[in-house]
Amino acid sequence: MASAPASAARRLVRPDIAALAGYAPGEQPQGGDWIKLNTNENPYPPSPAVGPAIAAVAAGRTLAKYPDPLATVFRRQASAVLGVDPDWIICGNGSDDLLTILVRTFVAAGQCLRTATPSYILYRTLAGLQGAVCEEIPFARDWTLGDDFVAPRPDLALAFLANPNSPSGTLVPRERIRQLAERLPCAFVVDEAYGDFAEEHCLDLVRENDRVIVTRSFSKSYALAGLRFGYAVAQPHVIAELLKVKDSYNCDALSIAAATAAIGDRAWLADNRAKIVATRRRLTDAMRALGWNAVESQANFVWCTHPSRPHRPVYEALKARDILVRWMNYPAWGDGIRITVGTDAEIDAFLAAMRQI
């Protein structure tokens, strides 16, 4: 049977999708002995409460049934930890799932999604998938965010701000976020994927302003990137709308049980955070001693640029030594390397390689 030419089906695809580049996540090499400092995963194993929680679900008949669409046990546990009622919380298959739900809920095709740059590049892809316009407001060179971010625009439907930001690791202070939220006429998502590593967060603003939505991830601070779990906090009438848009069973029974156990283990989180923050300090100081500009970070990675050396060859020389960092290049801003905070041994090996290079 002759197969149709490869181009035939492509012509059936929505033209805007065919034109879309698609989001390219950081390299995930399978196998090999890599020191992986490129995708902001946590270098430590998750809370010891996670394994037994998964085993208990796997042993019974729970997996034969559909999971709880609302992840009620997680919402109750998170409610106790965060100090908001369960109906202020919606769960997602990773926080990326929640970002998709938010775009689908608030942004109609042709409307504008605003974000800052350099930042998380998935926001642009999500706007493209929705047929929306993505407007990127540049950060100032010192990573502050100007009033352009709240400039009026009739088609403005949603604003996304990663805080702490990636790749810079910088934080827009909560008071500034409060001002921005008051002036923005649209829904305002503060993406706190790295919030547990930072000195402050914006949950309080959700109580004051129903346009503010905070998203959180289990991939970074809980060491559960492979699990896929995240949640968003918003006022209950906003959550009710988001629930209409999500897939019925967007979180599986294993991840609900695991995330519930993980968020309940506050001692593990505090200990992990302390280790990451200490190694982050050491990495930042060592990069500065090597002549790099290392931005003071509130996350689990450090953004580094060199005043005179090109950055890409450094990324390549590290890769040749089985060390992966993320080289990122932002038009109209420039490039740099983003180094995830690994274990002390990983950072020592990285720094030894940097001294050779």
Ligand SMILES: *Cc1c(COP(=O)(O)O)cnc(C)c1O
């Ligand atoms: C990693 C990351 C996410 C995605 O987190 P998942 O829960 O793994 O989907 C969202 N936003 C930012 C800024 C991130 O860096």
